[in-house]
Amino acid sequence: MSEALYFAASTLNEAMKLLGQYGKKAVILAGGTDLVPRINIYGLKPGALIYVGKLGLDYIKEEKGRMVIGAATPMAKIAGSKAVAKKAAALSEAALQAGTAAVRTAGTIGGNLANASPAADLATPLLVLDADLSLVSQKKKRMIALKDFFKGPGQTVLQPGEMIKEVSFPIPKGRTAFVKLGRRKALTLSVVNAAVRLEVNRKKCQEARIALGSVAPTPLRCPKAEGLLKDQEISKDLIAQCASEAMAASSPIDDQRASAWYRKKAGAAVVAKALARAAGLEME
Amino acid sequence: MRYPLAFYLNGLPVEAMAKATDTLLDVLREKLGVVSPKRGCDTGECGACTVILNGEPVRACLTIALTVEGKKVETLEGLTQDGKMHPLQEAFHEHYAAQCGFCTPGMVMSAKALLDQKSKPSREEIVEALSGNLCRCGCYNEIVEAVEAVAHGRRKE
Numbered sequence: 001m002s003e004a005l006y007f008a009a010s011t012l013n014e015a016m017k018l019l020g021q022y023g024k025k026a027v028i029l030a031g032g033t034d035l036v037p038r039i040n041i042y043g044l045k046p047g048a049l050i051y052v053g054k055l056g057l058d059y060i061k062e063e064k065g066r067m068v069i070g071a072a073t074p075m076a077k078i079a080g081s082k083a084v085a086k087k088a089a090a091l092s093e094a095a096l097q098a099g100t101a102a103v104r105t106a107g108t109i110g111g112n113l114a115n116a117s118p119a120a121d122l123a124t125p126l127l128v129l130d131a132d133l134s135l136v137s138q139k140k141k142r143m144i145a146l147k148d149f150f151k152g153p154g155q156t157v158l159q160p161g162e163m164i165k166e167v168s169f170p171i172p173k174g175r176t177a178f179v180k181l182g183r184r185k186a187l188t189l190s191v192v193n194a195a196v197r198l199e200v201n202r203k204k205c206q207e208a209r210i211a212l213g214s215v216a217p218t219p220l221r222c223p224k225a226e227g228l229l230k231d232q233e234i235s236k237d238l239i240a241q242c243a244s245e246a247m248a249a250s251s252p253i254d255d256q257r258a259s260a261w262y263r264k265k266a267g268a269a270v271v272a273k274a275l276a277r278a279a280g281l282e283m284e
Numbered sequence: 285m286r287y288p289l290a291f292y293l294n295g296l297p298v299e300a301m302a303k304a305t306d307t308l309l310d311v312l313r314e315k316l317g318v319v320s321p322k323r324g325c326d327t328g329e330c331g332a333c334t335v336i337l338n339g340e341p342v343r344a345c346l347t348i349a350l351t352v353e354g355k356k357v358e359t360l361e362g363l364t365q366d367g368k369m370h371p372l373q374e375a376f377h378e379h380y381a382a383q384c385g386f387c388t389p390g391m392v393m394s395a396k397a398l399l400d401q402k403s404k405p406s407r408e409e410i411v412e413a414l415s416g417n418l419c420r421c422g423c424y425n426e427i428v429e430a431v432e433a434v435a436h437g438r439r440k441e
């Protein structure tokens with residue numbers, strides 16, 4: 001196959017059939033904001049483009065205490081959703097800060113995850129929300145926890161022929177927060193980002209989640225740091241201790257955006273800021 | 285393999301043949317002779333190719349052309365009506381908001397997408413809406429002032 005084929009699937013079944021047929025030669029096209037630069041500049045030569053923008057996977061709904069988001073929902077729609085802002089602030093904030101206006105209108109939640117960048121903006125908030133992905137292929141359907149989805153930079157558990165259909169998470173009882181540090185304010189990849197979720201009852205932390213982006217081969221959960229918060233009253237000291245424990249779990253690299261050294265130092269401040277925000281403490 | 289493509293360009297139906305990997309920018313510039321969207325980086329970083337697709341700003345260089353089948357695309361060429369400039373074009377002119385002009389079409393289209401959705405944005409909202417458009421001449425203040433002038437009716441007469 002010298003020149004790529006193009007298919008605009010009109011149903012999910014048709015998309016899955018095409019994906020099954022073209023297997024490893026196929027690439028899934030949604031918003032294109034990650035895929036197209038690879039074609040334009042970085043020499044990617046796909047055998048077939050399978051466009052999934054017409055499958056009706058563009059929705060945000062609530063079902064049985066869960067928020068369910070179609071894989072082809074653009075980040076702009078998530079950023080503009082009042083329900084997401086109210087119930088999952090971290091996801092809303094991450095979507096608002098992703099790329100820039102003309103990238104958010106096209107780039108989708110499914111693409112942001114499937115592209116598996118260690119710096120993917122939506123990955124950390126979805127990790128702290130305990131999100132699950134519904135994966136579909138011609139042969140089977142399966143649910144997988146987002147924490148088990150990433151395998152390395154650009155690598156996921158997705159098999160050839162398989163795609164993300166939707167992302168869902170239980171609507172959290174507590175508060176969530178997301179903090180991103182980039183080289184600039186706009187149109188920048190994270191140097192480090194952190195999302196947290198805290199459920200506090202009678203001043204004691206009942207449940208905590210902390211996730212870090214851009215400081216490891218995949219977006220990272222930090223169970224040890226989370227454990228420090230369990231059944232504790234959240235104080236500035238505890239936040240500082242917890243932030244340093246979270247960074248101990250990271251393994252950042254030197255790259256064009258920042259050095260590993262800087263990521264470790266700045267990351268602790270980013271985690272502390274996110275924790276303080278979710279706990280309603282003034283630290284900034 | 286080339287595929288037929290039909291969409292609306294500045295209100296008029298157009299047709300072209302496109303490869304699977306052709307972008308909207310390729311089709312506009314190289315097949316339809318619409319050259320206001322500029323090819324800067326071809327990776328979505330610079331904003332010089334920004335056009336409006338079904339009412340929303342997008343990067344033409346990141347948009348696979350065949351996905352715009354049946355959709356409405358607006359470019360700078362559509363702003364001038366009966367030989368008369370659009371208020372944004374006039375304001376850019378009056379406020380000296382262009383030096384080399386390479387970023388200008390993308391800037392104007394990003395600004396138009398904002399004003400179409402919100403007629404009186406604040407300065408912060410204007411800055412945010414234009415934050416993905418780079419101007420290497422550094423005309424940012426003049427550009428933001430031009431958009432503010434249109435939004436708040438402070439155009440020079």
